[in-house]
Amino acid sequence: MFALVLLSASAFATQQAAPVAIAIHGGAGTLKAADLTDDLKAAYLSKMTDALRTGHDILRSGGASVDAVVATVEVLEQSPLFNAGIGAVMTFEGKHELDASLMSGADLQAGAVSGVTTVGSPIRLAHTVMLQSPHVMLAGPGAEGFARSIGMPAVDNTSFTTPRRAEQLQRVKERINARISARTDLEQRVPPHKWGTVGAVALDRDGNLAAATSTGGMTAKRWGRVGDSPIIGAGTFADNRSCAVSATGHGEYFIRFNVAADICARVRYRQATIGEAAQQVLFDELLPVGGTGGVIVINPRGDIVMPFNTPGMYRGAIDTDGNLQLGIFKQSEEQ
Numbered sequence: 001m002f003a004l005v006l007l008s009a010s011a012f013a014t015q016q017a018a019p020v021a022i023a024i025h026g027g028a029g030t031l032k033a034a035d036l037t038d039d040l041k042a043a044y045l046s047k048m049t050d051a052l053r054t055g056h057d058i059l060r061s062g063g064a065s066v067d068a069v070v071a072t073v074e075v076l077e078q079s080p081l082f083n084a085g086i087g088a089v090m091t092f093e094g095k096h097e098l099d100a101s102l103m104s105g106a107d108l109q110a111g112a113v114s115g116v117t118t119v120g121s122p123i124r125l126a127h128t129v130m131l132q133s134p135h136v137m138l139a140g141p142g143a144e145g146f147a148r149s150i151g152m153p154a155v156d157n158t159s160f161t162t163p164r165r166a167e168q169l170q171r172v173k174e175r176i177n178a179r180i181s182a183r184t185d186l187e188q189r190v191p192p193h194k195w196g197t198v199g200a201v202a203l204d205r206d207g208n209l210a211a212a213t214s215t216g217g218m219t220a221k222r223w224g225r226v227g228d229s230p231i232i233g234a235g236t237f238a239d240n241r242s243c244a245v246s247a248t249g250h251g252e253y254f255i256r257f258n259v260a261a262d263i264c265a266r267v268r269y270r271q272a273t274i275g276e277a278a279q280q281v282l283f284d285e286l287l288p289v290g291g292t293g294g295v296i297v298i299n300p301r302g303d304i305v306m307p308f309n310t311p312g313m314y315r316g317a318i319d320t321d322g323n324l325q326l327g328i329f330k331q332s333e334e335q
Ligand code: ASP
Pocket: 027, 028, 194, 195, 196, 197, 215, 216, 217, 218, 226, 227, 228, 229, 235, 247, 248, 249, 250, 251, 252
């Protein structure tokens, strides 16, 4: 009888595939629901669905969470809708300087690139930095050199430009120039926030977590500015002992508050749930000092939370039951 029970328990275990889950964001910001046309909204929701399905298919067929988040982020990088790869925001000089990072929660391996200008998929390059270099983070011309050395072709920097980003830069520059002439120090410290950084977090069948983030940074950034997105611990973090996080928001705050790592530390050392930890960091730590943005977080059970302290955040998930959900504004404002 005992043997029979054991047998059926193990038969059950082999039939029940371990859960997989994935979440994405496409940036947090201040757009109002009324400003988003139906067409544009449909385009965002459709591209987010493509990205989620790309990663989920990899996970469902037993692929690794690292591969799933890279493939998912790459779909978003190739879409002009988001601030990453094609459609990335422009620097003050009218160029694109792209940042990306990823982390594997199983072994705490990580890869990152910063300020790359001719790399078609910064997240692929960050992945290759993790796999094929002895380093974690490569920047600027060195990162480009590494890309060429592994056979990644150079793409023209203008291939990332979209009319929307060029107009955005023009508007922001006009505001910056007005501010400079008015010399209002306070305003100078508050760069205008734009939507569109992309990220993904995932749990695979082996119970491994991963996180990835890719961005063009902030419109009209200058002097080689680097945000939180390529910084492990700030914009991206994954550790199987706690959670995986990808962040979006005003990078200067996310760097100083070490946001992604702090959320996971609260889970690991204080036994906070991912919901509590993310809420505490976004609302109790960041918001009082003016730090705006959001995060997507997943834990080893496949629970997902996607909180933000801005009016909205493009976000979506496929949970452990296979249910897909998408959102842009606060739940109460979604139609
Ligand atoms: N966190 C990004 C940065 O500061 C921007 C964003 O998420 O919108 O570069």
